[in-house]
Amino acid sequence: MNQKAVDTSALNSSKFGRVGLLYGGLSSEREISLMTGEAVLEALQNLNVDVIAIDVQEDILQVLPSYQLDRVFIALHGPGGEDGTLQDALESLGLPYTGSGVAASALAMDKLRCKQMWQRIGLPTTDFSLLEETSDWGAVLDALGGKVMVKPASEGSSIGMSRVENAQQLKTAWRHAADFNNVVIAEPLLEGEEYTVAILGDQALPSIRIQAKEVFYDYQAKYFSDETAYFCPSGLSNVREVELRDLSIAAFKSLDCEGWGRVDVMVDSEGSFQLLEVNTVPGMTSHSLVPMAASAAGLSFDQLVLSILKESIL
DSSP states (O other): OOHHHHOOTTSOGGGGOSEEEEEOOSSTTHHHHHHHHHHHHHHHHHTTOOEEEEEOOTTHHHHGGGGOOSEEEEOOOSTTTSSSHHHHHHHHTTOOBSSOOHHHHHHHHOHHHHHHHHHHHTOOOOOOEEEOTTOOHHHHHHHTTSOEEEEETTOOTTTTOEEEOSHHHHHHHHHHHHTTOSOEEEEEOOOSOEEEEEEETTEEOOOEEEEOSSSSSOHHHHHTOSSOEEESSOOOOHHHHHHHHHHHHHHHHHTTOOSEEEEEEEEOTTSOEEEEEEESSOOOSTTOHHHHHHHHTTOOHHHHHHHHHHGGGO
């Protein structure tokens, strides 16, 4: 880690002014956002930051000016908090905020457009099919190798995702995913190792290898299961660790992301890394991965939170 990301002790917390911690919200990830917000609030209070926690509701843009904030810590996950709409509103109010800007947030949240862009610029990510009611389910399966993952294009936390191995399952999975977002994609099922790389400032933290006991690393495995195993150090060779780090930074920067985030990657049958997605507001719960990676890099949770907030004034 460089000095910019680690040296928070010399930073006077009063320089942040009054910080609004936006959490909760109305998306399908509300439960996780509440957990993230509670953890971040405790950290900011430990650091003597002047913070007010705001559980975001539909009237947030009307009530936000009344709090007389100097900046915002975004702890909202999913649509409405992580997709650029909130970021755009905060910019219109002249409020600095943590994390990526409007365009980067929107692009990272949209898995379809994100994958299209990565393919266009030559970053490794799997093929995919856009699913619709008129899709030829058997043909889609054949084109993608017979086993696929189905996911809504603009949800996080594995919400709406399904593993599929036959045409009837594929149609059912599409209907399930479409309940969350009207754009649904299918990708070849990758059964190699899964990794995640946290980004803080302009640096990658140590990678984490994820081993879920469930069929895949789903919502339950991410946030509630005590049977999901995490390995940090991940067990990669130095050469592979550097390869994964460089790929993750390239993916993050390709979307013009900034501040902090997390890049999810899997290994295909040939041993190559394949990009899954970039998360611009990752979870900060007791089971979350960014705090785990920060700890491996020598950062406490409080230091991590302050480093994220510090990026909003650079």
